[in-house]
Amino acid sequence: MSPLALTTQVMEITAAIVAAPLFLGWVNQCRAWLQNRRAPSILQPYRGIRKLFHKDAVLAERASSLFRVTPYIVFGTMVLAAAIIPSMGTRLPLTVAADSIALVGLLATARMFMSLAAMDIGTAFGSLGARREMMIGFLAEPALLMVIFVAALISQTTSLAAIAERLSGATLAIYPSLAFTAVAFTLVLLAENARIPVDNPATHLELTMIHEAMLLEYSARHLALMEWAAALKLFNYACIGFALFVPWGLALERQGPAGLMASVPILALKLMAAGAGLALIETVSAKLRVFRAPELLATAFLLAVLGMLVHLLLGA
Amino acid sequence: MPTTPLMGAALHGCLAPLAAWGLIGLAGLLRPHSVRFVGRILFPLSALCGLALAWVGLTSLGQPVAQLVLPIGLPDLPFHLRCDALSGFFLTLLGATSVGISLFAAGYFRHGQGAAPGLLCLQYHIFLASMGFVLLADDAYAFMVAWELMAVSSYFLVTTQHRLAEIRSAGFLYLLIAHVGAVAILLSFGVLQGGSWQFTFDSMRAAQLAPQWATAAFLLALLGFGAKAGLVPLHVWLPEAHPAAPSPVSALMSGVMLKTAVYGLLRVTFDLLGGPLWWWGLIVLTVGLFSAFYGVIFGAVQTDMKRLLAWSSIENLGVILSGLGLAMIFHGLGMSALAALALIASLYHCLNHACSKSLLFLGTGAVLHGTGERNLGKLGGLIHPMPWVAWLMLVGVMAIACLPPLNGFVSEWLLLQAFLFVDTVPRPFVNMLLPVGAAIIALCTALAGYVMVKFYGIIFLGQPREPNLAQARDASRLERMGLIWLAAACVALGVFPVQVIGVLNTVSQGLIGTGLADPAAHWWLLAPAAARGAAYGPLVFLVVAAVVIVLTMLGVRLFYHRRVRRAPPWDCGFVRLDARMQDSAEGFGQPIRHIFQPFFLITRTLPTAFDRAPVYRVTVADRIWRYGYEPVGHVVRRLGDVAAVLQQGRISTYLLYSFVTLLVLLALVL
Numbered sequence: 001m002s003p004l005a006l007t008t009q010v011m012e013i014t015a016a017i018v019a020a021p022l023f024l025g026w027v028n029q030c031r032a033w034l035q036n037r038r039a040p041s042i043l044q045p046y047r048g049i050r051k052l053f054h055k056d057a058v059l060a061e062r063a064s065s066l067f068r069v070t071p072y073i074v075f076g077t078m079v080l081a082a083a084i085i086p087s088m089g090t091r092l093p094l095t096v097a098a099d100s101i102a103l104v105g106l107l108a109t110a111r112m113f114m115s116l117a118a119m120d121i122g123t124a125f126g127s128l129g130a131r132r133e134m135m136i137g138f139l140a141e142p143a144l145l146m147v148i149f150v151a152a153l154i155s156q157t158t159s160l161a162a163i164a165e166r167l168s169g170a171t172l173a174i175y176p177s178l179a180f181t182a183v184a185f186t187l188v189l190l191a192e193n194a195r196i197p198v199d200n201p202a203t204h205l206e207l208t209m210i211h212e213a214m215l216l217e218y219s220a221r222h223l224a225l226m227e228w229a230a231a232l233k234l235f236n237y238a239c240i241g242f243a244l245f246v247p248w249g250l251a252l253e254r255q256g257p258a259g260l261m262a263s264v265p266i267l268a269l270k271l272m273a274a275g276a277g278l279a280l281i282e283t284v285s286a287k288l289r290v291f292r293a294p295e296l297l298a299t300a301f302l303l304a305v306l307g308m309l310v311h312l313l314l315g316a
Numbered sequence: 317m318p319t320t321p322l323m324g325a326a327l328h329g330c331l332a333p334l335a336a337w338g339l340i341g342l343a344g345l346l347r348p349h350s351v352r353f354v355g356r357i358l359f360p361l362s363a364l365c366g367l368a369l370a371w372v373g374l375t376s377l378g379q380p381v382a383q384l385v386l387p388i389g390l391p392d393l394p395f396h397l398r399c400d401a402l403s404g405f406f407l408t409l410l411g412a413t414s415v416g417i418s419l420f421a422a423g424y425f426r427h428g429q430g431a432a433p434g435l436l437c438l439q440y441h442i443f444l445a446s447m448g449f450v451l452l453a454d455d456a457y458a459f460m461v462a463w464e465l466m467a468v469s470s471y472f473l474v475t476t477q478h479r480l481a482e483i484r485s486a487g488f489l490y491l492l493i494a495h496v497g498a499v500a501i502l503l504s505f506g507v508l509q510g511g512s513w514q515f516t517f518d519s520m521r522a523a524q525l526a527p528q529w530a531t532a533a534f535l536l537a538l539l540g541f542g543a544k545a546g547l548v549p550l551h552v553w554l555p556e557a558h559p560a561a562p563s564p565v566s567a568l569m570s571g572v573m574l575k576t577a578v579y580g581l582l583r584v585t586f587d588l589l590g591g592p593l594w595w596w597g598l599i600v601l602t603v604g605l606f607s608a609f610y611g612v613i614f615g616a617v618q619t620d621m622k623r624l625l626a627w628s629s630i631e632n633l634g635v636i637l638s639g640l641g642l643a644m645i646f647h648g649l650g651m652s653a654l655a656a657l658a659l660i661a662s663l664y665h666c667l668n669h670a671c672s673k674s675l676l677f678l679g680t681g682a683v684l685h686g687t688g689e690r691n692l693g694k695l696g697g698l699i700h701p702m703p704w705v706a707w708l709m710l711v712g713v714m715a716i717a718c719l720p721p722l723n724g725f726v727s728e729w730l731l732l733q734a735f736l737f738v739d740t741v742p743r744p745f746v747n748m749l750l751p752v753g754a755a756i757i758a759l760c761t762a763l764a765g766y767v768m769v770k771f772y773g774i775i776f777l778g779q780p781r782e783p784n785l786a787q788a789r790d791a792s793r794l795e796r797m798g799l800i801w802l803a804a805a806c807v808a809l810g811v812f813p814v815q816v817i818g819v820l821n822t823v824s825q826g827l828i829g830t831g832l833a834d835p836a837a838h839w840w841l842l843a844p845a846a847a848r849g850a851a852y853g854p855l856v857f858l859v860v861a862a863v864v865i866v867l868t869m870l871g872v873r874l875f876y877h878r879r880v881r882r883a884p885p886w887d888c889g890f891v892r893l894d895a896r897m898q899d900s901a902e903g904f905g906q907p908i909r910h911i912f913q914p915f916f917l918i919t920r921t922l923p924t925a926f927d928r929a930p931v932y933r934v935t936v937a938d939r940i941w942r943y944g945y946e947p948v949g950h951v952v953r954r955l956g957d958v959a960a961v962l963q964q965g966r967i968s969t970y971l972l973y974s975f976v977t978l979l980v981l982l983a984l985v986l
Binding site: 075115139 | 717719728729754758772778841881882885898906907910911
């Protein structure tokens with residue numbers, strides 16, 4: 001394990017934890033601008049988290065210990081995911097722990113714990129949120145796996161870092177299969193991160209909410225961790241997208257420390273572009289009814305399968 | 317066939333625990349009504365025998381094949397026994413799983429459940445021993461005797477509460493389909509002997525079959541073993557028989573007995589037929605994938621907890637069969653390294669399913685004892701009165717949902733890795749189909765997560781849906797030990813996959829001649845296709861996740877100094893919250909009913925605006941039962957009615973029949 005690899009690993013984890021709320025703040029800012037509103041500060045998510053950490057925690061009387069440990073488990077899995085995803089460099093010591101399939105499994109673990117915790121109190125909203133989250137999950141997960149499979153078939157490996165490395169090496173080759181999967185991935189990202197058109201992160205309206213319904217019973221530090229974990233999840237998904245579709249600018253091994261230094265501003269640029277794009281999608285699209293969401297995700301799934309067939313037919 | 321004592325040594329080791337099981341069963345008849353004697357002495361002894369069997373099976377893996385002829389059976393037809401790596405592996409599975417189940421059963425069987433405990437003990441141990449003999453049998457005759465013994469003993473166990481009509485009919489359905497399957501297996505052996513009229517497996521291995529006959533033998537075997545494995549459309553007995561049986565028996569049937577079908581299919585296709593044709597694999601893969609999908613969507617709409625698990629077993633057997641199909645495709649096309657990968661994934665899933673499904677079935681038994689309720693609509697919130705069962709079941713639930721770092725994920729990972737080699741398959745047509753297979757596996761796994769959240773959330777979380785649930789009793793000490801054994805197995809299989817694969821490699825080498833190349837490069841890192849850079853290190857994964865979670869907890873504790881208060885749930889300010897406002901089992905299944913509507917036969921009773929007591933009822937039925945089985949049943953009944961005309965019940969009429977028959981025969985002869 002080289003010192004450079006270790007530095008990359010530590011930098012990635014720290015950057016993810018620190019930058020995730022900033023990224024969320026940036027998306028919210030862009031959304032406000034696009035909607036002709038005055039934007040909140042980019043630090044607003046931090047303020048929210050800070051405020052929550054200064055409050056007394058209120059737990060429901062019936063809450064079991066599963067409910068109490070879930071925020072830590074969800075936050076922990078998201079940090080672990082951030083450690084596996086190559087956001088700055090491709091030489092990461094922890095990538096041996098989990099390849100892209102295990103990464104999907106890791107995200108599924110977090111989802112399962114969140115849903116179970118939501119059912120723990122026994123409120124109508126909680127179980128409704130859990131049911132809807134699992135519904136979105138079982139539709140989005142295979143789509144995400146198919147997206148990853150296409151990239152894995154192209155680069156002949158399932159390790160996410162190695163995929164990014166091989167794809168970034170082929171600067172001139174254009175893969176039509178990846179175009180299909182990029183669209184599929186965007187839809188999965190929207191659904192998994194509770195964004196419009198699947199869910200609306202800004203409302204607590206019972207007919208529409210999914211993610212927020214699961215968090216209703218959390219307060220103070222638990223809620224802060226859950227919110228932070230949600231921000232990390234969005235950050236992670238954005239970085240998975242970068243690794244698969246725009247891997248250029250990642251620090252490769254031969255580039256040494258200079259490459260790592262250069263990758264930080266590149267990551268920031270990518271995040272700014274992705275955040276603006278996300279805000280644009282959210283502004284121009286309308287919230288779907290919950291039972292329209294499966295159609296959207298089935299489209300994503302079919303696009304990913306189509307991408308795979310295109311790859312196998314054309315070999316590209 | 318004479319055998320040297322050395323060759324038989326491993327077999328004697330395997331036979332001793334099986335014989336001990338038989339003796340323990342008979343000992344149950346000594347004091348059939350004493351729960352103390354049966355529960356405190358016999359069942360723990362049986363668990364020890366299971367441990368011994370698992371040990372013997374495991375040690376036999378590295379040894380040469382052992383054969384033995386038992387001088388029992390019909391004259392000139394002695395029982396041939398043989399223990400190779402495949403048998404050894406499944407014996408280990410049987411032994412290790414039975415340890416947990418027997419320990420649980422020691423605390424489970426009580427008075428007032430139909431048959432006396434001693435009698436149950438006899439049936440239970442005959443069932444165990446017969447499964448062992450199925451795995452050791454080396455001629456068709458011994459195999460069929462053991463197979464039938466297994467079916468009949470489990471039939472009696474299923475109908476333990478034979479005073480209930482629905483349990484009798486569930487048992488009958490089970491027996492019927494078991495025998496349809498047995499006939500198919502018998503016919504398959506008939507084809508396999510290939511004109512030599514020798515029914516030992518050795519002569520079947522030696523027989524050279526023409527491709528069409530080999531295909532016939534394979535299809536018959538698939539039908540026969542598929543009926544036992546619960547493959548769609550022969551699955552109908554499974555959701556009836558598993559809930560009817562007492563929980564330890566459900567656990568044995570689902571965890572172990574279904575695997576004997578996998579064993580049989582492996583034995584026939586890879587061993588007796590000497591390797592499959594590649595397109596057989598396509599059939600197995602298709603049937604397996606369809607069963608997996610069909611099982612999981614039906615699991616999602618069930619309202620009975622054991623029925624839900626039974627459907628989930630159909631799903632898991634489907635996944636196992638898909639892996640097997642993939643192995644057959646690769647093997648048939650001469651890609652033996654990939655065949656080994658798919659075969660190992662499939663065998664790994666057998667082990668995983670044996671541990672985790674037994675754990676869940678036993679857990680439902682504990683819930684049933686604690687609450688007296690099987691209906692999901694009347695459970696809830698049991699994590700408070702039954703913490704042991706709840707936390708141990710969480711392990712099983714995560715394992716079935718294939719979540720890392722537990723065992724289910726390892727086999728899913730291996731299977732998906734095998735699917736990812738599609739581009740190397742030399743048939744373009746298969747090339748196009750296999751990715752769809754991978755997609756279906758991914759979908760089924762994700763759906764399994766949905767089913768398990770429903771199962772666990774409704775039983776253990778939320779508010780109790782009935783007032784008496786708060787007084788539910790947790791599992792007794794012996795029951796707990798059984799659950800802990802199986803949960804520990806789930807964790808160990810998940811965290812140390814390299815060691816398990818080292819064992820499975822010998823099975824694969826024995827069966828198809830190759831294993832994974834160098835599976836143990838690192839003892840902690842699973843990298844079956846090292847050239848492709850695919851790696852999964854569950855131990856690193858678990859340790860890092862644990863470290864991160866603990867650090868987060870410590871960090872929060874360091875910076876957070878506020879109190880924790882308990883208060884009524886907030887629920888957006890709603891105050892009159894009660895248990896009926898939670899999702900019911902039907903409600904939780906509703907998205908699945910909606911999305912996969914064409915697969916279900918749904919009947920709804922909707923209330924009108926003028927009803928005094930409005931009722932909403934929805935039932936979900938199986939199309940295959942309605943349009944496949946019921947018409948056949950009608951035809952059989954019709955034929956029976958026609959035949960009944962002959963039965964007049966008067967002796968003179970019967971004499972007339974005899975007379976006419978005699979005349980006809982005389983006319984024919986003369």
